[in-house]
Amino acid sequence: xxxxxxxxxxxxxxxxxxxxxxxxxxxxxxxxxxxxxxxxxxxxxxxxxxxxxxxxxxxxxxxxxxxxxxxxxxxxxxxxxxxxxxxxxxxxxxxxxxxxxxxxxxxxxxxxxxxxxxxxxx
Ligand code: HEC
Ligand code: HEC
Ligand code: HEC
Numbered sequence: 730x731x732x733x734x735x736x737x738x739x740x741x742x743x744x745x746x747x748x749x750x751x752x753x754x755x756x757x758x759x760x761x762x763x764x765x766x767x768x769x770x771x772x773x774x775x776x777x778x779x780x781x782x783x784x785x786x787x788x789x790x791x792x793x794x795x796x797x798x799x800x801x802x803x804x805x806x807x808x809x810x811x812x813x814x815x816x817x818x819x820x821x822x823x824x825x826x827x828x829x830x831x832x833x834x835x836x837x838x839x840x841x842x843x844x845x846x847x848x849x850x851x
């Protein structure tokens with residue numbers, strides 16, 4: 730009886746912690762972000778947007794800040810995707826903040842090295 734009650738209380742506690750806290754994020758592979766993570770949290774959208782992007786307008790490719798490069802690191806080590814699950818990197822905060830991005834209709838959300846490996850295995 731006590732055990733059941735304890736379990737129930739723990740569940741309530743963790744649920745409320747989850748609701749009040751920040752979203753759970755699968756950071757991906759790890760390593761060092763291309764910019765300061767604190768800065769990135771606020772400014773990644775400006776780096777990535779079409780139109781504002783000098784790399785796109787002037788035809789200069791900045792590999793370091795390319796979307797492919799972000800996905801290479803931030804795709805999950807579980808499924809090689811940055812968008813497949815609710816806690817996938819590029820989804821987690823956005824659903825929490827109700828931001829909708831349509832980038833992955835055209836761009837791949839899967840780690841390139843992973844699908845290359847799959848393709849070569851065939
Ligand atoms: C070499 C691997 C790597 C690359 C490439 C990379 N990141 Fe990161 N990034 C990380 C790691 C690791 C963290 C977590 C650092 C920490 O929390 O201390 C991070 C943190 C972040 C954060 C903050 C997450 C949070 O919890 O607040 C954002 C946003 C972000 N990255 C976006 C991007 C974007 C957009 C790109 C592409 C332009 C990118 N990153 C490229 C490794 C990478
Ligand atoms: C209608 C299709 C389409 C959509 C939607 C789209 N893009 Fe793109 N994007 C392209 C094409 C085409 C290129 C140029 C070809 C290339 O670089 O692979 C490009 C290039 C880029 C580049 C520079 C190259 C690279 O790999 O980094 C970035 C960054 C980028 N897009 C980010 C985004 C982001 C962020 C979104 C969502 C807000 C988005 N795109 C939505 C088609 C699209
Ligand atoms: C740490 C949380 C967090 C992570 C992780 C994150 N984002 Fe965001 N992103 C945000 C927030 C918050 C906004 C909205 C900011 C605003 O409204 O000014 C946003 C906005 C954007 C926008 C602009 C959307 C628009 O219509 O204005 C793009 C594009 C974008 N994110 C791309 C990405 C991509 C690609 C990834 C994965 C590599 C990613 N984000 C990961 C928090 C995050």
